[in-house]
Amino acid sequence: xxxxxxxxxxxxxxxxxxxxxxxxxxxxxxxxxxxxxxxxxxxxxxxxxxxxxxxxxxxxxxxxxxxxxxxxxxxxxxxxxxxxxxxxxxxxxxxxxxxxxxxxxxxxxxxxxxxxxxxxxxxxxxxxxxxxxxxxxxxxxxxxxxxxxxxxxxxxxxxxxxxxxxxxxxxxxxxxxxxxxxxxxxxxxxxxxxxxxxxxxxxxxxxxxxxxxxxxxxxxxxxxxxxxxxxxxxxxxxxxxxxxxxxxxxxxxxxxxxxxxxxxxxxxxxxxxxxxxxxxxxxxxxxxxxxxxxxxxxxxxxxxxxxxxxxxxxxxxxxxxxxxxxxxxxxxxxxxxxxxxxxxxxxxxxxxx
Numbered sequence: 001x002x003x004x005x006x007x008x009x010x011x012x013x014x015x016x017x018x019x020x021x022x023x024x025x026x027x028x029x030x031x032x033x034x035x036x037x038x039x040x041x042x043x044x045x046x047x048x049x050x051x052x053x054x055x056x057x058x059x060x061x062x063x064x065x066x067x068x069x070x071x072x073x074x075x076x077x078x079x080x081x082x083x084x085x086x087x088x089x090x091x092x093x094x095x096x097x098x099x100x101x102x103x104x105x106x107x108x109x110x111x112x113x114x115x116x117x118x119x120x121x122x123x124x125x126x127x128x129x130x131x132x133x134x135x136x137x138x139x140x141x142x143x144x145x146x147x148x149x150x151x152x153x154x155x156x157x158x159x160x161x162x163x164x165x166x167x168x169x170x171x172x173x174x175x176x177x178x179x180x181x182x183x184x185x186x187x188x189x190x191x192x193x194x195x196x197x198x199x200x201x202x203x204x205x206x207x208x209x210x211x212x213x214x215x216x217x218x219x220x221x222x223x224x225x226x227x228x229x230x231x232x233x234x235x236x237x238x239x240x241x242x243x244x245x246x247x248x249x250x251x252x253x254x255x256x257x258x259x260x261x262x263x264x265x266x267x268x269x270x271x272x273x274x275x276x277x278x279x280x281x282x283x284x285x286x287x288x289x290x291x292x293x294x295x296x297x298x299x300x301x302x303x304x305x306x307x308x309x310x311x312x313x314x315x316x317x318x319x320x321x322x323x324x325x326x327x328x329x330x331x332x333x334x335x336x337x338x339x340x341x342x343x344x345x346x347x348x349x350x351x352x353x
Contacts (some may be wrong), residue, residue: 124193211258
């Protein structure tokens, strides 16, 4: 596994996580609208309603929620399409830059229509409850679960004779907790799925060059046992086969291609990106490895853990034990797709023409 391909994919994926933050922030803006719209639809005399009248009220409440969620999901799908196209372009550029300057191999870049078709027809592999689901049902099931939870709170409150204020408090707590938490997981998981799908389609289009891929995991206190175990195997999987990320909601694992030995890596194209703030070096390929991060460009280190911690890390004042207390991408400040592309260009010098 070429370290420079690992570096490029690892840095890019950390920035992709920040794009997830930006996308989630768009949803968080409608949480207040969701909460207020629901509360406005809880009549003061709700506890006096008959069961029939309650069901009528719940149907109206359901319609409001469906419309609001569908509006957001449509925006999310547009963003996922854009991200998938960008990820295919990133991977194709990366493969081009990995070739020797005198290589006659021409990297194929799949059409956006091919990538989007794969995005809609490639199942996710995210555990028992989500394994095998396509992206649209995966998101739709989340929407239904959130709506059912709110309706259930109100129905149970009516049955128990709770006041409208008690029901409203329970609804507000549910939206601020479960809805916000699961929305973040849905966004991050969907973006990772879009990224991995576009990457795999690009590899398939270049089967003479890409002979397989490896699973790359973040190693910190939040790493799942499944991702840790898969990464520890360090296996090369055939393109289109194997334990593709994401493996679970909020999965931070990614993938790296293996190239045919006939197409040697042109290290000169990676020289500057390979050198960290304290010089170059080949180290273990894990996204949160203490030694790995120190070899990366200072701009990336600052982006990943903040300027104060970056200065401590580079000066040797941040020990590996202290470093282990926080995660590499914990500083997930919002980042747009355009901003990510610009950072890729600056930090993966030699990867873009």
